[in-house]
Amino acid sequence: MTPSSLPRLSAHRPGILRRQAAPAPGMVHLGLGNFHRAHQAIYTDAAIASHGGDWGIIGVSSRSSAIPDAMHAQDMLYTVVEISPEGSNFSVPRVHTDAFTAANDPDRVVQVIGDAATRIVSLTVTENGYHYTPATGSLNLQDPAIRHDLANAGTSRTPIGQIVRGLQQRARTHGGPVTILSCDNLADNGHHTRRLIREFASLLSPTEATETLAFIDNCTSFPSSMVDRIVPATTDHYRNLVAAQAGYADSIPVPAEPFTMWIVEDNFIAGRPAWEAGGAVFSNDVAGYEQLKVRLLNGTHSLIAYLGALSGAVTIPDSVAHPHIELAARSVLRDEYLPSVAVPAGVDVDAYEEQLFSRWRNTALGHRTSQVGSDGSVKLRQRIPLPALQLLANGGMPHLLALTTAAYLTCIAPLNGFDPGPQAAAMEDPARALLSTSAAQSRSGQELAQRVLAEHHLLGDKLAGRADFIKRTGELIDTLHAHGPIAAMADAGTPSRPHASSLQTTRSTP
Numbered sequence: 154m155t156p157s158s159l160p161r162l163s164a165h166r167p168g169i170l171r172r173q174a175a176p177a178p179g180m181v182h183l184g185l186g187n188f189h190r191a192h193q194a195i196y197t198d199a200a201i202a203s204h205g206g207d208w209g210i211i212g213v214s215s216r217s218s219a220i221p222d223a224m225h226a227q228d229m230l231y232t233v234v235e236i237s238p239e240g241s242n243f244s245v246p247r248v249h250t251d252a253f254t255a256a257n258d259p260d261r262v263v264q265v266i267g268d269a270a271t272r273i274v275s276l277t278v279t280e281n282g283y284h285y286t287p288a289t290g291s292l293n294l295q296d297p298a299i300r301h302d303l304a305n306a307g308t309s310r311t312p313i314g315q316i317v318r319g320l321q322q323r324a325r326t327h328g329g330p331v332t333i334l335s336c337d338n339l340a341d342n343g344h345h346t347r348r349l350i351r352e353f354a355s356l357l358s359p360t361e362a363t364e365t366l367a368f369i370d371n372c373t374s375f376p377s378s379m380v381d382r383i384v385p386a387t388t389d390h391y392r393n394l395v396a397a398q399a400g401y402a403d404s405i406p407v408p409a410e411p412f413t414m415w416i417v418e419d420n421f422i423a424g425r426p427a428w429e430a431g432g433a434v435f436s437n438d439v440a441g442y443e444q445l446k447v448r449l450l451n452g453t454h455s456l457i458a459y460l461g462a463l464s465g466a467v468t469i470p471d472s473v474a475h476p477h478i479e480l481a482a483r484s485v486l487r488d489e490y491l492p493s494v495a496v497p498a499g500v501d502v503d504a505y506e507e508q509l510f511s512r513w514r515n516t517a518l519g520h521r522t523s524q525v526g527s528d529g530s531v532k533l534r535q536r537i538p539l540p541a542l543q544l545l546a547n548g549g550m551p552h553l554l555a556l557t558t559a560a561y562l563t564c565i566a567p568l569n570g571f572d573p574g575p576q577a578a579a580m581e582d583p584a585r586a587l588l589s590t591s592a593a594q595s596r597s598g599q600e601l602a603q604r605v606l607a608e609h610h611l612l613g614d615k616l617a618g619r620a621d622f623i624k625r626t627g628e629l630i631d632t633l634h635a636h637g638p639i640a641a642m643a644d645a646g647t648p649s650r651p652h653a654s655s656l657q658t659t660r661s662t663p
C-alpha cells in the first residue's frame with residue numbers, strides 16, 4: 154500500500170484516538186519540530202487522559218509552514234512511530250488545538266502568548282534559537298534578528314522577542330501569570346531563558362522596560378528541564394511504514410526511540426498538566442540531570458557523529474559499531490565528560506553508560522550522523538568548554554574533546570583539497586561559511602585551529618586562551634587529514650587504553 158492510495162489520517166478514523174474530544178488550549182509551544190511532537194506532546198496526552206485539564210497546545214513553527222499545513226489537513230493529528238529492533242508501536246496524540254507559522258503571522262504569536270487562556274509557553278527552538286553569545290550568556294546584540302525585534306514591536310522574529318512582546322500584552326491587558334518552559338539542550342535552561350528575556354525587556358524604552366520587568370519578576374516562572382529522547386528526521390520510510398501497518402496516510406509521522414525521559418523543576422506559576430502521568434519526574438536537581446545528559450549523551454554523540462561521518466558511517470549505529478569509535482566514545486564519556494558532572498543521587502553511571510550504548514545501537518531508528526553533526530558551532534559550545542577547561546586546570550589534556558573539535562572542523566571546514574565525504578557535506582551549520590573562509594586561508598590544521606578557536610572564539614573566550622588545547626586540536630586536524638580517523642583516534646590515545654568501563658573514575662562536582 155502506498156500512502157497516496159490510502160485515506161488520510163483524521164479524527165474520524167475509528168480506533169486510533171484514546172479521547173474523542175480535543176482539549177481546550179492552555180499552552181503555546183514555539184518550535185513545532187519532531188522532538189516536541191514525540192516528547193512534550195506524548196506526556197501531555199497522557200496527562201490529559203488521566204487527569205483532564207485544558208492543556209491543549211497551540212503549536213507555532215518558526216519559518217516553515219510544512220508542519221502546520223500538514224497538521225491542519227489531518228485534524229491536528231500525526232503518528233508517533235516508536236521504533237526498536239523488535240518492531241514498531243504507533244500512537245496518535247490528541248493535544249494540538251491549532252498550528253501556524255510565526256513568520257507568516259507574527260501578530261498572532263504575540264496574541265496567543267498574551268491570551269489569558271495561555272498558562273505555559275514552552276520552547277524547543279534548538280540551541281541556535283536563543284540568539285545569545287555563548288561566551289557571556291547574554292543576548293547577541295549584533296544579531297540582526299535581535300536588533301530587528303528590539304526596534305519593531307509588531308513583527309518579532311526571535312522566540313525571545315516574541316515572548317517579551319506577548320508578556321507585555323499580558324501586562325497591559327489581564328495581568329495573568331504564565332510559565333516559560335525551555336525544553337532545549339542548554340545548561341540551566343530555565344535561568345538562561347529568564348536572563349535573556351529580562352535582558353531583552355531591559356532594552357525597551359525606560360517606561361516599557363520598568364513595566365515589563367515588573368511583570369516578569371512578579372507574574373512569570375522559568376522552570377529548568379532536562380529532556381531526552383532520540384528523534385530522527387521523518388523520511389518516506391516512516392510514511393510507508395505507517396501506510397503499510399496502520400492503513401492510513403500520514404505525511405508527517407514522527408519516528409522516535411522507545412526511551413524517553415523528562416526531568417522538570419516543579420516551578421509553574423500558573424499550574425501545569427499532570428505530566429507525571431506520562432512518566433515525567435519533578436525534581437529539585439534538574440541541573441545534575443542536565444549536566445549528565447548534555448555532556449555524557451550529547452557530548453559523546455557529537456564525537457560519534459563526526460568520527461562516524463569521516464569513516465563513511467551514515468548512521469549513529471553504523472558509527473558506534475566501529476570498535477575504535479566505540480572505544481573513543483567510552484573514553485571521552487568516562488575520562489573527559491564524567492569528571493565535570495555532579496552525578497544526581499541515585500544515578501548509576503555504569504548503567505547509564507550501558508543504556509546510552511544500547512540506545513545508540515538501535516539500528517532500526519536510522520539516526521543519521523549528519524543530523525547529530527548539524528549545528529555543531531552552537532551545540533559544541535554547550536558540550537565541550539566546561540569539561541575541557543576543568544581537565545586543563547587540573548593539569549590534564551582532554552585529547553578526545555580536542556579530537557571532537559578537530560573532527561567537527563574536518564567535517565565542516567576541511568582544508569583545501571580534502572573531501573570529508575557525503576555525510577559531512579550534508580551537515581548544516583550556521584557558521585559553515587565563516588569556518589570555510591578560515592579553512593581556505595589556512596595551510597595546516599594548526600593554522601585553522603588557531604583561527605577559529607583563538608581568533609573567532611568558536612568555543613568561547615576561555616578556551617580561546619588555552620594555547621595547549623588549540624595546539625592539540627590543530628595536530629589532530631592534521632592527523633585526520635593526512636591519515637584518517639583511526640590514526641587520529643590512536644594519536645588521541647584511545648586504542649592503547651584499557652576498556653573504558655573498567656577504568657576507575659573519580660566523580661566530583663564542578
Ligand code: CS2
Pocket residue numbers: 338380381382383384450451452454455524525526532
Ligand atoms: C543529539 C540530540 O543532535 C544532537 O545533537 O545529541 O538531538 C539527542 O539525540 C537528543 O538530545 C536526545 O535526547
